[in-house]
Each structure stands twice: as C-alpha cells, then as structure tokens.
Amino acid sequence: MIKITLIFLQLVFFIVIAPFLSGLITKIKNYSKMRRGQSVFQPYYNLIKLFSKGQVVSETASWIFRVTPFIVISSVLTVALLVPVFILSNPLYRMGDFLVIIFIFALGRFFLALAALDTGSSFGGMGSSREMFISSLVEPALCLVVFSLFMQFGSTNIFVFSGNHAVSVASIVGAIALFLIAIAETSRIPVDNQETHLELTMVHEAMVLEYSGRSLALIEMALYVKQMIWFFLIAQIIFPIAAPGSINSSALFFWGLWYLARILVIAVVVAFIEVLVAKMRLFRVADFLGFVFVLGAIAAICAILGV
Amino acid sequence: MLDTLLKQFFIFDSLSLFFLGVIFIISLPSAIYSLGYLKGECSFRKIILSWTLLVLFVLSMAIIVTISNVFLFLVAWEIMSLVSYFLVVFDTTHEKSIQAGTIYIIMTHIGTAFLVAAFMMMYKYAHSFDFVVIKNACLAMPAPVKDSIFLMLLVGFGTKAGIVPLHIWLPYAHPQAPSHISSIMSGVMIKTAIYGIIRFVICLLGVNSSWWGVLILILAVITCLVGVIYALMERDLKRLLAYSSVENVGIILLGLGLSMLLLSLNMSYLAVFSLMAGLYHLINHAIFKGLLFLGAGSVYKATGTRDIEKLGGLIKRMPQSAVYFLIGSMAISALPPLNGFVSEWLTLQAFFLSAFNSAGGTRLFLGICASLFALTSGLAAACFVKAFGMVFLGLPRSHYAENAKEVPLSMKSGMFFLSLLVVVFGLAAAGIIKLLVKVSAVAMNIDIGSMSFSLNNFTLPAQAGQSIYLSVPMLASVLLVTGLLGFVAYLLFNKGKLVIYNTWDCGYYKLGPRNEYTGTAFSKPFRIAFSFFLLPYRKTQKVRESFYHIKSFAYETRTTFVFKKYVYGPLVVFILRSAKFMRRIQPGSIHLYLAYIFSTLLLLIIFMYKF
Numbered sequence: 025m026i027k028i029t030l031i032f033l034q035l036v037f038f039i040v041i042a043p044f045l046s047g048l049i050t051k052i053k054n055y056s057k058m059r060r061g062q063s064v065f066q067p068y069y070n071l072i073k074l075f076s077k078g079q080v081v082s083e084t085a086s087w088i089f090r091v092t093p094f095i096v097i098s099s100v101l102t103v104a105l106l107v108p109v110f111i112l113s114n115p116l117y118r119m120g121d122f123l124v125i126i127f128i129f130a131l132g133r134f135f136l137a138l139a140a141l142d143t144g145s146s147f148g149g150m151g152s153s154r155e156m157f158i159s160s161l162v163e164p165a166l167c168l169v170v171f172s173l174f175m176q177f178g179s180t181n182i183f184v185f186s187g188n189h190a191v192s193v194a195s196i197v198g199a200i201a202l203f204l205i206a207i208a209e210t211s212r213i214p215v216d217n218q219e220t221h222l223e224l225t226m227v228h229e230a231m232v233l234e235y236s237g238r239s240l241a242l243i244e245m246a247l248y249v250k251q252m253i254w255f256f257l258i259a260q261i262i263f264p265i266a267a268p269g270s271i272n273s274s275a276l277f278f279w280g281l282w283y284l285a286r287i288l289v290i291a292v293v294v295a296f297i298e299v300l301v302a303k304m305r306l307f308r309v310a311d312f313l314g315f316v317f318v319l320g321a322i323a324a325i326c327a328i329l330g331v
Numbered sequence: 332m333l334d335t336l337l338k339q340f341f342i343f344d345s346l347s348l349f350f351l352g353v354i355f356i357i358s359l360p361s362a363i364y365s366l367g368y369l370k371g372e373c374s375f376r377k378i379i380l381s382w383t384l385l386v387l388f389v390l391s392m393a394i395i396v397t398i399s400n401v402f403l404f405l406v407a408w409e410i411m412s413l414v415s416y417f418l419v420v421f422d423t424t425h426e427k428s429i430q431a432g433t434i435y436i437i438m439t440h441i442g443t444a445f446l447v448a449a450f451m452m453m454y455k456y457a458h459s460f461d462f463v464v465i466k467n468a469c470l471a472m473p474a475p476v477k478d479s480i481f482l483m484l485l486v487g488f489g490t491k492a493g494i495v496p497l498h499i500w501l502p503y504a505h506p507q508a509p510s511h512i513s514s515i516m517s518g519v520m521i522k523t524a525i526y527g528i529i530r531f532v533i534c535l536l537g538v539n540s541s542w543w544g545v546l547i548l549i550l551a552v553i554t555c556l557v558g559v560i561y562a563l564m565e566r567d568l569k570r571l572l573a574y575s576s577v578e579n580v581g582i583i584l585l586g587l588g589l590s591m592l593l594l595s596l597n598m599s600y601l602a603v604f605s606l607m608a609g610l611y612h613l614i615n616h617a618i619f620k621g622l623l624f625l626g627a628g629s630v631y632k633a634t635g636t637r638d639i640e641k642l643g644g645l646i647k648r649m650p651q652s653a654v655y656f657l658i659g660s661m662a663i664s665a666l667p668p669l670n671g672f673v674s675e676w677l678t679l680q681a682f683f684l685s686a687f688n689s690a691g692g693t694r695l696f697l698g699i700c701a702s703l704f705a706l707t708s709g710l711a712a713a714c715f716v717k718a719f720g721m722v723f724l725g726l727p728r729s730h731y732a733e734n735a736k737e738v739p740l741s742m743k744s745g746m747f748f749l750s751l752l753v754v755v756f757g758l759a760a761a762g763i764i765k766l767l768v769k770v771s772a773v774a775m776n777i778d779i780g781s782m783s784f785s786l787n788n789f790t791l792p793a794q795a796g797q798s799i800y801l802s803v804p805m806l807a808s809v810l811l812v813t814g815l816l817g818f819v820a821y822l823l824f825n826k827g828k829l830v831i832y833n834t835w836d837c838g839y840y841k842l843g844p845r846n847e848y849t850g851t852a853f854s855k856p857f858r859i860a861f862s863f864f865l866l867p868y869r870k871t872q873k874v875r876e877s878f879y880h881i882k883s884f885a886y887e888t889r890t891t892f893v894f895k896k897y898v899y900g901p902l903v904v905f906i907l908r909s910a911k912f913m914r915r916i917q918p919g920s921i922h923l924y925l926a927y928i929f930s931t932l933l934l935l936i937i938f939m940y941k942f
Contacts, residue, residue: 079827079829080829081831081832082832084834086724088657097813097816098810098816099810102809119800119802119805123679123680124806127672130712131666133712134716141720141725142720143725144726144844144846149852150848153717153853157713157856164702164706165702166705167701167705171683175694180680180683233835234834238824239821242821307856310860324695328694328695
C-alpha cells in the first residue's frame with residue numbers, strides 16, 4: 025500500500041510543481057525587462073481555463089489527432105514515475121533507465137509530429153519537420169552524456185546517481201551538455217521560442233497549433249512536466265543530495281527544501297539565458313547541437329580518464 | 332538413407348534453426364498476402380510462375396541456413412540469387428525492372444566471386460567441403476591467410492547484406508519486385524548474408540584479431556548513417572524502405588561486429604550478449620520490415636503509385652492498412668513497448684557495458700559508435716514520421732490517393748499477423764532474450780552455464796556483476812495507466828462543445844492539398860544539415876510575363892548519389908573503356924586465335940613446370 029501511495033505522490037509532485045517552474049521563468053524574464061508581468065501562477069490559470077473550454081478539431085484530422093494528447097501525457101507521466109524522486113524503494117525505479125527514458129520521450133514526440141501532419145496545415149508540417157530535425161540531432165549528444173555517466177557509475181539507471189556522489193569534472197561537463205539538450209528538448213530560446221506564434225521561428229508551437237481546449241491543456245501539461253523532469257535529471261547529476269539520515273521532521277524539511285531549491289536554481293538559469301540570448305536561425309541549431317555533441321564527447325573523455 | 336543424408340549434409344544447431352524460423356515466419360504471411368496482391372495484377376499463368384519462384388526462393392534460403400557443405404552452400408546461394416533475379420524482373424512491363432535486375436545480378440555475382448575465392452582458399456587447407464573438417468583446418472591456418480579469407484567473405488556476404496558502399500543494388504532491386512517478394516528480400520534474404528558471416532567467420536574461421544571487429548563496426552556505423560540519410564531523402568515509398576533496410580543491416584552488424592571485437596578481447600559473456608542483441612534486431616527487422624513492405628504494397632495496390640508526394644489522407648480510406656503501417660513505423664523508430672525498442676536498447680546497452688569493461692581508446696571508440704547509432708535512431712524516427720505522415724495523413728495530394736480503397740482480406744491478414752508479432756516480440760522480450768542467448772552461445776561455442784537469468788532481468792556474471800533491467804510488460808502497463816489518467820482528466824472536464832471545423836487557414840480561403848507540407852519539404856532541414864554528403868543542387872526557373880508578374884515558376888531539387896557518381900560511375904566507365912581497348916585483340920582472324928591458343932598453352936606449360 026505504501027508503495028502505491030509513493031507512486032501516486034510522485035505523480036502529484038510533478039503535476040503540481042511543474043507549471044510553477046514555467047510561471048517562475050516567465051516572471052523572472054518579465055522582471056528583468058522591467059515589467060510586472062503575469063502572476064507566477066498563470067500557467068495554472070491557463071490550464072484551468074483550457075480544461076473548461078470547448079475544442080475545435082479539424083475536419084481533416086483522423087483518430088491520430090484525437091489520441092495524441094493522451095499518448096503525449098502518458099509518455100511524460102511514465103517517465104515522471106520512473107525517475108527516482110523519493111529515495112525510498114519504489115518498484116518502478118528499477119526501470120528508471122536513462123536510455124529507456126529517451127525512448128519513451130521519443131514515443132510522445134513521434135505522435136505529436138504525426139498529429140501535426142494530420143490536419144494538413146503547413147504550419148503543422150513545418151513544426152513537425154523541425155521538431156524531428158532538432159530531436160534527431162540531439163540524440164548523439166544525449167547518448168554521449170549517458171555514456172559518460174555510465175563510465176562513472178557503471179549503469180544507465182538513474183538510481184545509481186540519485187544519492188550522494190562526488191561531483192567530478194565529467195559530471196559538470198555532462199550536466200552542462202545536458203542543460204543545453206534540455207533547452208532544445210523543452211523548446212526554449214535559443215533553439216525554439218515558446219511565446220511566439222510566428223511561423224518563421226516556431227517549432228513546438230507550430231506542431232500544437234491546431235490543438236485547443238482540453239487536448240491542448242494535456243499537451244501543455246506534458247510540456248511542463250517534461251521540462252521539470254529534465255531540470256530534475258540535471259540537478260541529480262550536478263547537485264547530488266543524500267537521503268536524510270534520520271526521519272525526523274526538521275531533517276526531512278530541510279532535505280525537501282534543498283531538493284526543490286536545486287530545481288529552482290536551474291529554472292533561474294534558464295530564465296536568464298532566455299533574456300540574454302537571441303533565438304537562433306533553424307540551421308544554426310545544427311551548429312549549436314554540434315557544440316553540445318563536442319561537450320558530450322569531452323564529458324565522455326573526462327569520464328574515461330576518471331576525472 | 333534419408334537420415335544419413337540429412338546428417339551428412341545438413342546441420343540443425345540452434346543457429347540454423349533460428350534462421351530457419353526467421354525465414355518461415357516472414358514467408359508465410361507474405362505468401363498469404365500475395366493471394367490478394369497478385370489477383371488482377373497479372374495472368375493466371377504468371378501467378379503460377381510467381382508461386383513456383385516463391386517456393387524455390389524460400390527453399391533455397393532454407394537450404395542455405397542448414398547446409399553443412401561449402402560446395403552445396405554455393406549452389407543454394409546461386410539458386411537464391413538467380414530466383415530472386417527472376418522475381419525482381421517479374422514485372423517485365425516496367426523498363427525499370429530490367430535495369431534493376433541487371434544491376435542486381437552484376438552486384439550479386441561480384442559478391443559470389445569473392446565467396447568462391449574464399450571457399451577455395453578454405454578448401455586448399457581443409458581438402459574437404461565439409462564444415463567440420465574446415466573448422467579444424469582453420470585452427471592451423473596462418474594468420475595472413477585467415478585475414479584475407481575474412482576480407483573476401485566480408486565483401487562476398489557484404490554485397491548481399493547491402494553494406495555501404497556495396498549497397499548500390501539494394502534500392503533498385505528491392506522496390507522493383509512485387510511487394511510480398513520485397514518483404515521477403517528485405518526481411519529475410521539479406522539476413523542470409525548475416526548468417527553467412529556468423530557461420531563462416533565466427534563459427535568456422537574463428538575470430539583472429541581485434542581489427543576484424545573494429546572494421547565491421549566502422550562499416551556498420553557508415554552503413555547505418557548512409558542508409559538512413561538516403562531513406563530520409565527518398566520520395567518513392569518502397570525505395571525509402573529499401574534504404575532503411577540498409578540502415579538496419581548496419582544496426583545488426585553493430586551487434587555482430589561488437590561481439591567479434593569482444594571475442595578477440597576475451598570478454599566472452601559480453602560477446603554472447605552483443606551477438607544476442609544483433610540477432611534480436613535481425614528477427615525484429617525481418618518482422619517490421621516485412622510488415623512495412625506489405626503495407627507499402629497495399630498502398631501501391633490501392634493507389635497505383637509509390638510516390639509519397641502523390642499520396643496522403645489514406646488513413647481515412649484504408650483505415651486498417653494504416654494501423655498496420657503505423658505499428659511497423661513505430662517499431663522501426665524504436666518506440667516502446669514494441670520490438671524495435673527492445674533490440675536497439677539492448678544494442679546500446681551492449682556498447683555501454685563493453686566500453687565499461689574495456690580500457691582506454693576502445694572505450695572512446697565504442698562510445699562514439701554508440702552515439703552515432705543514437706543519431707541513426709533519431710533520423711530513422713524522422714524518416715518514418717515522414718513516411719507515415721505523408722502517405723496516410725492530411726489531405727490526398729492526387730486523384731490516385733483520393734480514390735483509394737481498402738485492400739482485400741488476404742492482404743490484411745498477412746499484415747495483421749506480422750503486426751501481432753511486432754507486439755509479441757516487444758512484450759515477450761524476456762523469454763526471447765533467453766532463447767537468443769542460447770543461439771548466440773552456440774554460434775560462438777561459449778558455455779553460458781554461469782550466466783544467470785531471472786524474468787526481465789539480465790545479469791552478467793562478468794567483471795563487475797552488472798545487471799541491466801527492463802520489463803517491457805510493466806513499461807507497457809505504466810504507459811497504459813498514465814494514458815488512461817490523461818483520458819479520465821479529459822472526460823472529467825467535459826464542459827465545452829467539440830466543434831468540427833476547417834483547419835486554420837489564417838483567414839484566407841479553404842486550405843487544399845497544394846498548401847500541405849510535402850515530403851521533400853519535410854526533409855529539407857536534413858538536406859541542408861547533411862549537404863556535405865548529399866551535395867544537393869537546385870534549379871529555379873522563372874518565366875516572366877512582365878517585370879511584375881511571373882507567369883510560371885519551376886523548381887527542381889536533387890541530391891547527388893555520392894557512391895554512384897564517384898565510385899560506380901567511374902568504375903563502369905573504366906570497364907567499358909578497357910573493354911573497348913581489349914577489343915583490338917579480337918579482329919576475327921582464325922590464324923590469330925590459333926596463335927592465342929598456342930601461346931596460352933605454352934605459357935601454361937611453362938607455368939606448370941616452373942612453379
């Protein structure tokens with residue numbers, strides 16, 4: 025029973041906190057532009073609004089378009105269950121394999137790209153093509169980062185680096201590479217822009233352009249959770265944290281605080297990068313990801329050398 | 332009598348039985364499929380001919396994987412090549428078929444020539460054609476001889492398997508055959524070459540030095556990348572699948588090459604593991620590529636075209652075929668919980684585990700191989716988003732697609748069977764891994780008694796006692812449950828109306844098929860990113876009525892086939908030119924020919940006497 029509660033808690037943990045991160049990033053961006061901006065809780069309001077609205081479905085669309093929101097949310101929530109968050113035994117952590125996670129994310133992306141083509145709109149095609157382009161170039165860099173982790177910890181299971189471990193050069197370089205990958209995967213500047221609806225720049229937004237109402241809410245939710253999972257993974261590598269030694273309330277409280285703080289730190293960095301950097305041209309993204317690949321290779325070499 | 336004959340000329344170890352299983356698992360649904368596919372396509376006599384050829388084809392492949400005599404192996408190999416040639420040119424009304432067949436038969440005979448040379452060298456040491464005798468003789472063979480035999484076998488079997496740069500025939504021949512034959516050719520025939528490499532290089536010859544494995548790994552990575560990049564650019568559905576077969580042969584060879592490298596480094600458990608990963612991908616590829624070719628055949632049957640740019644919207648016109656093609660596309664893109672995911676994951680794990688247990692430069696090499704393999708897998712997903720999206724989704728781009736009808740039951744049932752296998756081979760991964768470990772252990776003659784298994788958990792007793800864990804049924808159920816959670820949330824907030832309306836058209840006019848994204852447009856980012864290899868060129872032509880008004884606009888884009896242009900093109904030119912040169916010694920005078928014969932005789936006598 026306690027195991028099922030834990031699994032449920034973990035799901036709630038991701039679903040409840042994830043939109044806040046996006047709200048926070050937007051807020052920081054607004055403040056740094058000397059604007060008051062929307063509330064930190066705006067993403068929640070948006071979700072509630074979308075859930076209570078009707079939706080328009082294109083007459084060209086087939087069942088692929090209808091089922092995609094469920095597959096997208098399922099792929100993301102599955103990963104949210106597989107990553108070890110509460111370091112007590114959860115039977116699903118054994119499957120928390122980094123490579124499996126990459127493949128599961130690919131499942132959601134595959135269907136989102138198909139759904140974008142399903143309506144016959146050229147916006148969708150554009151978004152789908154660009155998304156698959158970016159994601160396929162991300163793969164080799166991501167694989168090298170996982171490889172460097174494997175060389176350090178001897179397994180691809182996230183569980184092995186969830187506890188306390190020494191931060192080596194390899195993990196720092198790997199975490200930076202992973203951070204840049206996360207920017208590309210969560211459609212943030214400089215790779216993509218979540219805020220624009222201009223066909224020249226958008227990638228993810230172009231794919232979901234035809235979605236509205238509850239379906240859109242599910243997809244947005246999936247994006248928030250996915251972003252949080254990436255931040256969480258990076259935090260595990262670069263800010264390792266030991267499980268609390270004793271189960272008294274104050275130790276648990278501070279542990280929990282630090283646990284969340286590391287994710288917030290990453291969100292703040294993302295926000296400042298969004299403010300400081302301009303969006304790249306699509307074909308510059310290939311160069312950007314080439315750079316990430318080199319970083320991944322450096323991380324792998326560092327891991328092999330044992331530094 | 333029969334019993335002794337079987338014992339003398341055939342082997343039925345688990346490696347042979349595995350390949351026999353692969354052959355029949357794909358041939359059966361393809362044969363059923365052909366009932367509907369050939370109906371109305373050609374005359375009754377030709378259908379009889381096609382069945383005869385099909386039976387001969389399958390039989391020759393079955394003999395190839397079970398025979399234990401090199402000479403008979405060659406005979407069966409040649410029968411397979413010839414029968415498949417006749418199947419490629421089966422559709423004689425097409426001019427393309429003849430051309431494809433010619434390229435195929437030339438390439439396959441170049442390959443066979445290398446095989447004959449390799450087998451003759453083996454015979455020189457063994458003085459027998461029997462596998463067992465050859466195996467014993469290979470133990471005493473000097474290393475340089477072994478190396479050269481290995482290279483010849485690699486070229487010989489590599490031509491059949493479609494290793495880059497010997498893949499040139501594959502995208503011509505596979506699409507040109509009738510679809511059920513394409514599915515057998517891509518699913519099974521190219522796998523007989525993999526069988527050849529395993530049987531002759533690993534079993535008989537014995538892996539000698541580590542560069543064999545390294546060479547195969549490098550070739551495999553190149554094969555993967557080249558195959559998938561060409562597949563992405565392709566607009567002919569069946570050629571796209573053929574190029575994707577090239578890619579998947581690369582993935583299989585990754586497992587195979589890795590296991591050879593590990594054998595030479597004395598890491599036998601990991602070698603068994605990685606060969607198992609390769610074999611797993613082999614049977615998976617046979618299943619989903621068979622399925623995809625059958626799907627492409629259904630599209631062709633229903634619409635009469637294979638051009639992606641002329642299709643679209645078929646999901647509404649042929650809903651069942653669309654589901655089957657989708658399952659195949661998902662599997663080949665390595666999406667969980669289907670079978671392609673399991674074998675690609677195993678291959679990656681094999682790379683990581685062996686890198687962890689080796690040292691120095693080998694580690695980095697394996698890491699880079701693994702990352703390029705990951706790139707391939709990403710590109711393959713993009714390729715099949717394009718294939719499925721352009722063919723089945725959106726609006727029909729031509730009247731061919733608009734008037735498509737669902738295919739008959741016999742074709743659907745063939746595809747249904749293979750789709751079922753795709754799912755089964757994903758969910759039942761644990762049991763299949765167990766079986767395949769035994770097969771690969773037999774192939775490498777390694778005792779796996781101390782390798783431990785529990786359901787879904789593969790533990791290596793090697794150096795650090797590492798274990799990797801994957802439970803596909805559990806993963807599938809978690810995916811299902813979380814998906815249902817989303818669905819429940821969707822139902823709970825059932826407030827607003829659902830309106831069916833036009834696709835958003837920016838407020839202009841109703842969108843038509845001409846506004847849709849095309850396959851060529853879809854692959855444009857890739858064409859630009861890989862322009863150093865694809866060397867694309869484009870031509871634009873404007874016809875102006877006046878300065879302000881353009882009457883018509885022509886746009887043409889094409890990619891350069893590097894191997895065809897820079898390797899095979901010059902080679903063909905060279906051969907033709909030297910043939911022209913050689914023609915001078917053939918003036919037609921009988922006296923001269925007598926002189927030739929006489930001088931040849933003299934030379935031979937001198938040769939015999941002196942050497």
